[in-house]
Amino acid sequence: MISEYFDNWEVKEEFSQEFISLWDGWLGQNECYKLDEVTEYEWERFNQLIKLLHTEYEMYAVNLESGTIYKLENLDKYLPTYEEDMDGGQINFTTIIIPSLNAVLAETWDFTYILYHKNNGAVETLKPLIKKSNLFSFSN
Template sequence: MFDQYFQGWEVRPEFQPEFISLWEGWLGPGHIHELDQVAEPQWQRFNALLKLVVERYDVLRADPERSQVTLISNPDEITQSFDASMAKDASQFVRLVIPALGCVLAEDWDFTYILWYKDQAAVDALAPLVESAGLHHFRRSAA
């Protein structure tokens, strides 16, 4: 199943990105300082999202190093403390496959997750969970 979603460490090119963030769009140069002002309560919204997704769907954690996926049985397997999250590098970012929606939910830089999808139905299905967690989603063209 890994190969249906990934080529090595990257999501396959036929998937489109939808960005999930603390903000409604890209911060831009005039607001980039807001990244430094994110505190643990804001950051915890991502853990809230992960818990909601695991409660609603079967979720598989991708391991690009081994080219495999494993079922997440408990959201605590993928949530982290604020300090642990701030200290990790990109190779430790969580990459999740949601087979029922045919999509990947991947942690990224600057308090952003990316929903990689082929079918808009995946975005539509996850949008209420994103909003319930107090987050926003937008496409690349948002500014």
């Protein structure tokens, strides 16, 4: 399964990117202060999205540190707390494969996730769940 999505643990270049964020677009230089003002409640919106996804889709967690994947059964054991996420580095970012959508959801810096997809309707399918989580999605 890994080879379908990753080359050397990087998502394959053939995937398009949709950005999921607390904001409806990139923050400009005058808005960067908002990154320092994100509350735990706002951060929790990302976990809410993952919980909603888990109710509708089979998902696999990617562990970049060990180079393994496993089926996500118990989200409570998988999802980090606010403190864990704030103290963790990039190697601990959430990365999830959603096989039925042929997509990867990956946490990145600055309160942004990237949905890697193959322009197969995954973005349109997930927009209602993104909106229900009080998040925004956009592409470049």
